[in-house]
Amino acid sequence: MKIAVLDVGSVAAKLELLECRPGVPPVMTRIVRVSTRLAEFTTRDGEILPDGLERVAEAVRRCVVAAGELRVTALLAYATSAVRDAVNQEAASSRIREHSGVELAFLRPEDEARLSYFAAHRWFGWSCEQLTLIDIGGGTMELALGETEEPSLAASLPLGAARLTREFLADSPSVPKTELLTAHVREVLERALRGPRRRLTGSTRFVGASKILTQLCRLASGTGPGREPRPLLRADLRRWIPPLARLDPKHRAVLPGVSSSRSAQILAGAVVAETAMSLLDSDRLDICPWGLRDAILLRLADAHRLVPDLVEQWTEEDELARVLGVSLPVVSPTVVGAPRRSMEAAGSMTLSIRHGAEHAGRVTE
Template sequence: MRLGVLDVGSNTVHLLVVDAHPGARPLPAHSHKAELRLAQLLDESGAIDSVGVDKLIAVVQEALEAAEDKGVEDLLPFATSAVREASNADDVLARVRAETGVELQVLTGAEEARLTFLAARRWFGWSAGKLLVLDIGGGSLEIAYGIDEEPDAAASLPLGAGRLTAGWLPNDPADPGDIRALRRHVRAQIARTVGEFSRFGAPDHVVATSKTFRQLARIAGAARSADGLYVQRELKRRSLEDWVPRLAAMTTAERAELPGVSEGRANQLLAGAIVAAGAMDLFGVETLEICPWALREGVILRTLDQMATP
């Protein structure tokens, strides 16, 4: 059957269409995305402003039309931290439902972490042993650890690249004092969670998902996305730490010229690198592997599992 996953994230609204059935890997058939940056459209009260809601409704409608054109039989719509944490979330969800007919399921941070972990576990398999999974989104950082398909520990921290850029790095290029303050904030937040994970012992394999980690791996020398899903891509902490001061010295336009860095994400790359470096350091990770599957695939896999259950 043909499934569509509509992911209303902090940076983008992304429709992923796949051909899938229980027991088989989902095969991508179509991708439709729009840069919305909801995390940066919050007003002083923490609400998504009326312009932002209008834009969200418009892109959801576009995604619905694309899903119909591609023959999607079942649509799985969900929203993450930007909607979840908006002070007017209920009103936003009601307007989307009234004007598009789409009932967005708002995932908790822990659900995001668990579903992303499921996707990584299915990608790497049981032979990967105990997995530590890191994911940097626009609004939050998800961390999950475990040996089964359900993680033993999962956490979501408000350390997304978009959120931190908007709140801590207003200048272009970034002010050195702002960078130091952000680095202290990020490491203090992550350090509070390390004990929750370390009691389970060292992981056998550390993986990362998300556009931020893929871009950081690419500028550090990993293979291009055009080389395919099955090429192994790694990010080493030493390489990342070398890149952080270089990114800090660049303007957004200069970062956009780096290999694999999109113009729309270039302004967030420094904040994302600071979070990635902090997480790798505090969790004692020297090298991690990039996982092509993430939250959207986790949603698909969980849905297929439920369909296969009598």
């Protein structure tokens, strides 16, 4: 039994596999990543340009082809804010459906926050009495806190790094533009964090879970993608925001730990992280390599351990929703592996395949 989860985001479409066999613990493996770079093909008003529509549709198609070649039994496919919140979301969904036969699902932003928190809590275990999660994506920032695997508070804010870059830093970077961005972020967060701040205890563990935060960690420590990042310090962010504001994305991309796909967004991500940490009175963020996609796979693995043949019994979507905690339809097996064009059709798009059972490992993105 092989179950795949496809996550379509602003930087890439990422397919991850859960392999379940009788008598053997489920194995989660990163399988394929195809570049979308939707942030570069989205206007300030939030419209995905024609080239962006083609890229994301082709990326999904390639992942569906890979799922078919791997003989995936069931595929769960969803898109995050980059497609969900686009003003031409219907056109994007239609183009993806035409290319791949897949109807992407859209999770509620609050559910994304809740699931990301679940993954972080599972990663750090019960060693923390209270966990506060900050997850800075392309379109939104997720915030969640709690004491158990289910958060007592989960919220999503329009403070994603790609969104803020489009709105405030679309032209050449500058210190005045960064100051305007910082003022906006602080205004939004001051309103949003009034309630959460009152719930914090002195023993809370602050956790960051996003590629932007991981790359900021590596930038601060001067390490590349081959080493696990150390905690991200607020002092690091304060130190790096001014030089990042003076560099254009091309020059940021040569800095240690910063990928070309996120070099334009990393300044906005740093501003959001530093402002949130300041308002929450946090001096450090421990970095969690697991996120939304991992949370879905973890819940599927939990269900398999309890009832090994449960997946085969899923005939109703409400049963799957009960297991996952969100509504996420299963793509029909007849769709998986039914490509309309060859894998070489969009030759310039980045395709990377990773095999092995080291689930915590990540490719720099």
